[in-house]
Amino acid sequence: MNVRSKLDMEFSKQKGLYSSEDGACLQKSIITAEGYAITECALAVLSDLKEHKSYIFDGGFAQTLDIDASVCNGEINSIWEQNILDVIHPDDLEMKMLNELLYFHHIQKASGAMRFRQNLWQQVRIRRHDGDYMTAMHRLYYIPDSDGNTVRFALCLYGPLLFPMQNCAVVINNINGTNMSLDVSTGKDILSHKEISVLQMIANGMSSKEIARQLSISVHTVSRHRQNINAKLQVHNSMEAYRIARSLGIVI
Amino acid sequence: MNVRSKLDMEFSKQKGLYSSEDGACLQKSIITAEGYAITECALAVLSDLKEHKSYIFDGGFAQTLDIDASVCNGEINSIWEQNILDVIHPDDLEMKMLNELLYFHHIQKASGAMRFRQNLWQQVRIRRHDGDYMTAMHRLYYIPDSDGNTVRFALCLYGPLLFPMQNCAVVINNINGTNMSLDVSTGKDILSHKEISVLQMIANGMSSKEIARQLSISVHTVSRHRQNINAKLQVHNSMEAYRIARSLGIVI
Missing domain, CATH: 3.30.450.20 (PAS domain)
Incomplete structure (x- = not known):
């Protein structure tokens, strides 16, 4: 959304x-x-x-x-x-x-x-x-x-x-x-806790596979999180998502 | 006024x-x-x-x-x-x-x-x-x-x-x-040219008698100018009038 x-x-x-x-x-x-x-x-x-x-x-x-x-x-x-x-x-x-x-x-x-x-x-x-x-x-x-x-x-x-x-x-x-x-705490309402974790891991340079392993979820689920993050922040890729999320103080 | x-x-x-x-x-x-x-x-x-x-x-x-x-x-x-x-x-x-x-x-x-x-x-x-x-x-x-x-x-x-x-x-x-x-030029509309001259002379330390002589008017007229200046600027004395007129750029 x-x-x-x-x-x-x-x-x-x-x-x-x-x-x-x-x-x-x-x-x-x-x-x-x-x-x-x-x-x-x-x-x-x-x-x-x-x-x-x-x-x-x-x-x-x-x-x-x-x-x-x-x-x-x-x-x-x-x-x-x-x-x-x-x-x-x-x-x-x-x-x-x-x-x-x-x-x-x-x-x-x-x-x-x-x-x-x-x-x-x-x-x-x-x-x-x-x-x-x-x-x-x-x-x-x-x-x-x-x-x-x-x-x-x-x-x-x-x-x-x-x-x-x-x-x-x-x-x-x-x-x-x-x-x-x-x-900042208001900003956190936009993304779920799980999505914020995923975005922070992406920002830390982790691959989808590594994120899946760390969170004990499937790569497919990580991919769905990425899509939802991009859609919620109205951006096309994780780089942009990270830029906005950082400016909102959601990730560091 | x-x-x-x-x-x-x-x-x-x-x-x-x-x-x-x-x-x-x-x-x-x-x-x-x-x-x-x-x-x-x-x-x-x-x-x-x-x-x-x-x-x-x-x-x-x-x-x-x-x-x-x-x-x-x-x-x-x-x-x-x-x-x-x-x-x-x-x-x-x-x-x-x-x-x-x-x-x-x-x-x-x-x-x-x-x-x-x-x-x-x-x-x-x-x-x-x-x-x-x-x-x-x-x-x-x-x-x-x-x-x-x-x-x-x-x-x-x-x-x-x-x-x-x-x-x-x-x-x-x-x-x-x-x-x-x-x-500044708008400010000048509040006082007449004559009043501005009088106020400037007061500011320069001239007495009413000296101002009267310089402008070829009576001391009584100088006194009337002073009263009008004070009334127009809504002040009680020439010191205050000068302070306001200077802040408006009417006198220097």
């Missing part, structure tokens, strides 16, 4: 997502997204995790990104703004999806009061028509349903990079301004 | 402020302000420059500031959120008002397209109940009326300081992320 599917699944798995019927909550969130676009000139995407739709508003930043304006306004039948994701640098997109998964895990673990008092800032490179990349800032805010608890909406804001970021992704606490990197 | 009155006057002087009758524009802006409060936990103040009202929403930051929650929600009959302004450090409040005046001049000079594509970030110290000050970030966005041109609303957002600011106040370009200090 790749990262995006994992997010889709985890979003839909939330208790309470189907319980409330509040059109006012949707309407307010749509106006807020449009308000952000107008106020900050941002490219704003409000994704409704319940109805599997997104509402996209551009306040001017799409022009800076050199993204076709026609893809930046309106309603789409997906929570993923594919036209915009398509022009994000593949390496950054991969990290962006992973960070969003880590972040979702992070806020699910947070207590109700703190869950919606933080947001995720990421730095992403976006490809322009001339092929050059420009660096933009991506902010992700989760907005609760009317029950105040379930993550109903994801508000993604694309805007200029306002200050140099030390890490590509930080979680901001909107109450006291502290920021933190995503927790 | 003090800075606040000057701002009040300049706001109301805008052409077009009384021409439109668009309740939808007000309603959307109120929802946007509330949306900012909820999404970012900000203390949001939407001031309607036309109707002389403000709508205050707190998403949680008032608690961090240790401001009484009861003063942080609701509608008030003023564009100035006095209860909040009262707990800002007097020096910072003085600079905040001046910067807002400079910023208003700055955007009035900007072409229509660029006018609403920038905003002002300021660092301000806010007094808590225990008497200690904490530093917060204040963002000011002007929102146009439905004509897309007149400054109808001021959206002020109080939140935590997210990154160290090099200057206490910067103008952010929301399209390309560049930031700049407020323009």
